Amino acid sequence: MQISPSILSADFANLERELGRIANADWAHVDVMDAHFVPNLTLGLPVVEALARVSPIPLDCHLMIEDPERWAPMYAEAGGDSVTFHVEAARDPRQVARDIRAAGARAAMAVKPGTDFAPYEELLPELDMVLVMTVEPGFGGQSFMADQMPKVAQVREAVRRHGGEIWIQVDGGVSAKTIEQCAEAGADVFVAGSAVYGAEDAAAAVNELRALVGEHTH
Ligand code: DX5
Ligand code: ZN
Numbered sequence: 001m002q003i004s005p006s007i008l009s010a011d012f013a014n015l016e017r018e019l020g021r022i023a024n025a026d027w028a029h030v031d032v033m034d035a036h037f038v039p040n041l042t043l044g045l046p047v048v049e050a051l052a053r054v055s056p057i058p059l060d061c062h063l064m065i066e067d068p069e070r071w072a073p074m075y076a077e078a079g080g081d082s083v084t085f086h087v088e089a090a091r092d093p094r095q096v097a098r099d100i101r102a103a104g105a106r107a108a109m110a111v112k113p114g115t116d117f118a119p120y121e122e123l124l125p126e127l128d129m130v131l132v133m134t135v136e137p138g139f140g141g142q143s144f145m146a147d148q149m150p151k152v153a154q155v156r157e158a159v160r161r162h163g164g165e166i167w168i169q170v171d172g173g174v175s176a177k178t179i180e181q182c183a184e185a186g187a188d189v190f191v192a193g194s195a196v197y198g199a200e201d202a203a204a205a206v207n208e209l210r211a212l213v214g215e216h217t218h
Contacts, residue, residue, distance in 0.1 A: 001183065001213045002026035003206050004060045004169070006193030007051075008042065008140045015047075016054045021202040027060035027082065029171070029191045031140075032075070034065040037089050038138035045078050052079020062110065062171065062191075064137045065089065068096045076103035084108035084131050084169075087120055097126035108169070112137060113145055117155050124162045129189065130155050134182070135172025140193040144173025149185040156186025156218060179209055183216040 004027035010018035019028055030048060035041040052059055058081035065071055068085035069092060075083045083105045090096050093109060100107035108129035111117055113136060124130075132152050135142040152168060159166045170182045171191035179190055192209060199205035 001210060001216065002167075002189045003196075003209050004029040004189055004191045005196040005202065005206060006031055006062075006140065006171070006191050007197070009193035009197035012043075015051060018197070019051065019055045019057070022196060022206055023056040024203045025057055025196075025206045027189075028055055028057050029060045029062060029193075030080070031193075032061060032063045032065055033138065037066045037086065038064045040138045045074055048075060048078045048080060058082070060084070060191075062131065069099075072096050073099040073103040076100050076105035080105050082106040082108055082129065084110050084129070086110045086112065086137070088112055088115055093120065093123055094126055097123065101126075101128075108167075110137075110171075111151070113148055117151055117158070121158045121162075124158060124166060125164075127166055129167040129169055130159075131169040131171055132187070133172055134170050134174065134178075137172075142173055144175070144178040146178070146181065149181060152182065152185035152187050174209075176208060176212060179212050180216075183213040186218055188218060 005022045006029040008031040033040045033042040060082045061080035062084045083100045097107040106128035110131035169189035170187045174192045175195035196205045
């Protein structure tokens with residue numbers, strides 16, 4: 001069970017300090033948006049490089065961008081320890097995953113709420129993690145979509161069939177209220193933006209989330 005706070009809800013004027021607030025987390029989730037794949041723009045390669053230089057924990061880069069064939073391996077080279085691309089944006093998801101791994105990072109594939117996982121099950125051998133979005137990607141602070149839990153369970157079942165250690169991440173609206181149903185459905189990596197950075201003590205919020213799912217095993 002791993003917690004990956006999203007710095008989308010952090011103070012962008014003080015990112016090094018904001019990473020220090022979550023040094024007890026497993027990952028720092030970095031939301032890269034290009035104003036094309038999603039209607040929002042955040043940060044890109046130079047900022048990821050800078051974060052990698054100072055982060056006390058590994059970077060979990062979530063690419064909400066077009067043309068992952070071109071960009072995803074560069075986020076691995078820039079210091080992303082895990083790089084997630086959206087399957088909706090990929091022309092050749094298998095190749096993207098292979099190129100991320102070849103560049104030295106864990107490869108992950110994300111599916112938006114309206115995207116079925118089943119057609120992509122055959123890609124599991126190329127993947128280290130599947131991200132099931134629990135909001136429409138683009139913004140922090142949105143409401144959790146509980147209707148995505150059957151998809152989490154479906155991915156867990158597929159991972160079980162396939163074997164190997166593939167993590168299942170949820171992202172969007174994850175909080176103390178919603179994290180347990182995610183774990184029950186089969187998730188084991190939890191992204192939380194506003195629930196962590198909106199708290200006065202971000203590290204305590206990370207510990208609280210971890211304690212809520214600590215008992216679950218898959
Ligand atoms: C949304 C991003 C999320 C976002 C989550 O597109 O991918 O990582 O930061 O924020 P919360 O936890 O506030 O929903
Ligand atoms: Zn994200």
